[in-house]
Amino acid sequence: MALLPIVEVPDPRLRQISAPVETVDDDIRALIRDMFETMYHAPGIGLAAIQVGVPKRVLVMDLQEPAEEGGEPVKEPRVFINPEIVTYSDDDVPYTEGCLSVPDQYAEVERPDRIRARWLDEHGKQHEEELDGLLAVCLQHEMDHLEGILFIDHLSRLKREMVLKKLAKMRKERGLRAA
Numbered sequence: 001m002a003l004l005p006i007v008e009v010p011d012p013r014l015r016q017i018s019a020p021v022e023t024v025d026d027d028i029r030a031l032i033r034d035m036f037e038t039m040y041h042a043p044g045i046g047l048a049a050i051q052v053g054v055p056k057r058v059l060v061m062d063l064q065e066p067a068e069e070g071g072e073p074v075k076e077p078r079v080f081i082n083p084e085i086v087t088y089s090d091d092d093v094p095y096t097e098g099c100l101s102v103p104d105q106y107a108e109v110e111r112p113d114r115i116r117a118r119w120l121d122e123h124g125k126q127h128e129e130e131l132d133g134l135l136a137v138c139l140q141h142e143m144d145h146l147e148g149i150l151f152i153d154h155l156s157r158l159k160r161e162m163v164l165k166k167l168a169k170m171r172k173e174r175g176l177r178a179a
């Protein structure tokens with residue numbers, strides 16, 4: 001297993017469209033293991049392969065929600081290969097999103113609250129399920145990465161520029177501290 005470097009804005013690789021996985025083989029499973037390690041270490045709840053520079057339609061997610069309020073996070077790793085959304089609900093709900101490729105920046109994005117999705121798991125087995133709440137939001141966010149779309153693209157131009165300005169300021173401050 002290996003920790004992979006995370007690609008951050010404005011790296012043009014984040015704008016690439018990822019290609020479908022033809023065969024779910026040991027190479028893909030090795031990539032998935034490294035992606036989980038990288039995601040848990042970051043820490044984050046979702047990661048698309050392009051965020052570690054691999055333009056393939058592979059996502060890993062784990063909401064790590066505690067079983068009870070204030071309790072220990074429970075690990076529930078999920079793998080989505082070649083995911084597709086079959087149907088969306090009509091009602092959009094706002095949710096505060098963040099992204100490992102836009103570090104430490106958060107903004108509210110509206111997305112359908114309920115989706116029906118289809119995907120392959122790490123053994124190549126097909127799944128189709130209805131997802132809602134944070135799981136639905138997170139899958140839509142990660143699937144955007146496969147099309148080269150970031151959550152900040154859903155914001156108004158003004159808000160997007162604010163987020164990028166805050167990120168530049170944070171990087172500058174961290175750079176100064178490191179120097």
Ligand code: ZN
Nearest residue numbers: 098099100101
């Ligand atoms: Zn993201």
